[in-house]
Amino acid sequence: MSITFLIVNLLLWVLVAVLALTAAVRSKALFREGATEGARDFVLLLPRIMIGVVGSGYIAAIMPQNMITTWIGPNSGILGITIATLAGAITPGGAVVGFSVGAAALKGGGGAPQVIAYTTAWSLYALTRLINWEVAMMPARVVWLRAAVSIPLPFLAGIGAMLIGHP
Amino acid sequence: MAERRRVSSFEWSTAVIGGISLTSGTIVYLRDGYARFVAILTNDLGLFASMLPKMAAGCLVSAFVTRLLPREVVARLVGTESGLLGLLIATLMGAALPGGPLTIYPVAGAFLVLGADAGTAIAFITAWNLLGYNRALIWEMPFFGSDFVFWRIMVALPLPFLAGALARGVLSLAARRGTQA
Numbered sequence: 001m002s003i004t005f006l007i008v009n010l011l012l013w014v015l016v017a018v019l020a021l022t023a024a025v026r027s028k029a030l031f032r033e034g035a036t037e038g039a040r041d042f043v044l045l046l047p048r049i050m051i052g053v054v055g056s057g058y059i060a061a062i063m064p065q066n067m068i069t070t071w072i073g074p075n076s077g078i079l080g081i082t083i084a085t086l087a088g089a090i091t092p093g094g095a096v097v098g099f100s101v102g103a104a105a106l107k108g109g110g111g112a113p114q115v116i117a118y119t120t121a122w123s124l125y126a127l128t129r130l131i132n133w134e135v136a137m138m139p140a141r142v143v144w145l146r147a148a149v150s151i152p153l154p155f156l157a158g159i160g161a162m163l164i165g166h167p
Numbered sequence: 168m169a170e171r172r173r174v175s176s177f178e179w180s181t182a183v184i185g186g187i188s189l190t191s192g193t194i195v196y197l198r199d200g201y202a203r204f205v206a207i208l209t210n211d212l213g214l215f216a217s218m219l220p221k222m223a224a225g226c227l228v229s230a231f232v233t234r235l236l237p238r239e240v241v242a243r244l245v246g247t248e249s250g251l252l253g254l255l256i257a258t259l260m261g262a263a264l265p266g267g268p269l270t271i272y273p274v275a276g277a278f279l280v281l282g283a284d285a286g287t288a289i290a291f292i293t294a295w296n297l298l299g300y301n302r303a304l305i306w307e308m309p310f311f312g313s314d315f316v317f318w319r320i321m322v323a324l325p326l327p328f329l330a331g332a333l334a335r336g337v338l339s340l341a342a343r344r345g346t347q348a
Binding site for chain 2: 005008009012013019020022023026030034035037038039041042045046048051052053054055056057058062093094095096097099100102103106112115116119120124129133134138139141142145148149153157161164166167
């Protein structure tokens with residue numbers, strides 16, 4: 001794990017270096033803008049994500065573990081995937097909410113395939129996001145078609161994870 | 168490029184989660200004691216800290232890719248392709264193009280204007296949602312760890328393609344119904 005970990009980090013930073021160099025060759029301003037925005041985003045996102053990550057640990061600790069294991073635990077099967085998918089669809093709010101709830105569920109005894117179904121459903125068709133963002137910016141026909149064809153995807157992702165036995 | 172992705176410094180979602188976390192943390196402290204409180208904190212902060220290099224790299228990659236791969240180029244690349252190759256390119260571009268909904272939906276809208284079908288736009292949006300490295304590196308990794316995220320992406324790989332193909336199926340079915348009626 002730790003070797004893979006190092007290699008992935010190394011590759012990522014090689015990618016950063018290549019992109020930064022490409023930008024610098026095009027123009028100094030392009031490089032400066034990219035570096036500044038990247039650094040600024042990192043600093044601004046840091047506290048937000050930290051609150052979510054630490055918070056999910058405490059939320060998991062006070063959630064009724066029995067209930068979580070029964071509903072969306074590793075042995076909850078397709079029914080658990082269905083419950084998780086529905087929960088993903090009705091989760092309101094931004095990324096912090098979706099990921100905090102997902103991480104809390106995983107730490108609190110939820111099964112990995114069920115949590116994968118949850119994050120997939122939340123990413124693809126959280127209702128508040130569809131209504132607040134997508135309908136405002138895309139033709140409604142396309143939005144609803146996208147939502148409709150996305151309905152089976154969290155199930156496929158969850159079942160896929162169950163079949164391969166990972167994570 | 169004026170309305171590029173902007174990270175605002177305050178967000179209601181974070182405030183709500185912060186409030187719930189604070190309450191939960193207090194309950195844990197009062198109910199389970201100091202040791203448990205600190206154990207959870209150090210455990211979660213450990214994961215968070217170990218993901219910092221990836222998050223920083225993710226932010227920089229996003230910022231540079233936004234500049235080196237202009238949205239107009241992506242729109243032209245995907246918007247003028249059709250068939251299965253179109254779905255494949257849409258999937259790749261959806262995974263590659265960083266940014267939030269403010270960036271992604273206008274690009275997908277531009278495909279439609281350039282003549283791509285709804286299936287292509289849907290594959291693109293699905294790929295952005297499920298395969299985008301931006302979200303995986305910066306958001307998902309600190310919450311779930313790299314092993315979980317890796318396998319989540321593995322099982323999601325075929326899904327954007329599938330969503331696009333399904334959408335095309337629905338549209339052609341509807342078209343056939345239309346001509347019959």
